[in-house]
Amino acid sequence: MIGITLSADQIRSAPPEVRRWIEHQVLAGLGLGPEAPPAPALPVQGAHLVACTTDDAAKILAQIQGLLPAVNVFFEFGRPGIAMGQPPIMMFRLIDILHHTRLQNIGQVMASLEMINKALIEARRDPSARFCGFDNEGHCLIAPETQRAIASVWQTVIARQHGVAEGEAA
Numbered sequence: 532m533i534g535i536t537l538s539a540d541q542i543r544s545a546p547p548e549v550r551r552w553i554e555h556q557v558l559a560g561l562g563l564g565p566e567a568p569p570a571p572a573l574p575v576q577g578a579h580l581v582a583c584t585t586d587d588a589a590k591i592l593a594q595i596q597g598l599l600p601a602v603n604v605f606f607e608f609g610r611p612g613i614a615m616g617q618p619p620i621m622m623f624r625l626i627d628i629l630h631h632t633r634l635q636n637i638g639q640v641m642a643s644l645e646m647i648n649k650a651l652i653e654a655r656r657d658p659s660a661r662f663c664g665f666d667n668e669g670h671c672l673i674a675p676e677t678q679r680a681i682a683s684v685w686q687t688v689i690a691r692q693h694g695v696a697e698g699e700a701a
Contacts, residue, residue, distance in 0.1 A: 587651065604632055626669060
């Protein structure tokens with residue numbers, strides 16, 4: 532057996548396919564990923580993705596507000612993601628969403644994403660609208676405008692809660 536040590540800078544500067552291979556090796560070694568190496572990425576079906584406005588994001592939140600796991604998953608997309616492609620698309624690893632939301636499995640993340648997709652369809656009154664898409668490497672894909680809209684809604688929620696807390700303290 533041969534071991535290789537790479538610095539964080541070396542990994543960051545590696546080509547995307549090398550970074551994906553390293554990610555796969557680490558996840559497989561920890562028992563968190565599939566044993567087979569990932570297949571080449573399928574083309575992203577960006578035509579179905581909707582670039583959500585702040586108003587859309589607020590309507591989605593209103594629809595899922597009573598479903599805490601879905602709300603937690605929704606706000607994960609307010610974090611900065613990895614921009615890829617032209618036109619750019621934001622990538623989020625499903626395993627990171629699982630970890631950050633403390634859900635029990637990817638199935639729960641997927642169920643939450645389905646609730647978010649349904650809320651968008653209802654908010655837009657468009658059955659072909661999709662909040663997110665997926666690649667075959669465990670990434671969730673959204674439009675950059677959607678990420679910015681969710682971050683804006685998050686800031687509004689925090690500001691409102693901060694204002695309520697200040698009002699209670701007065």
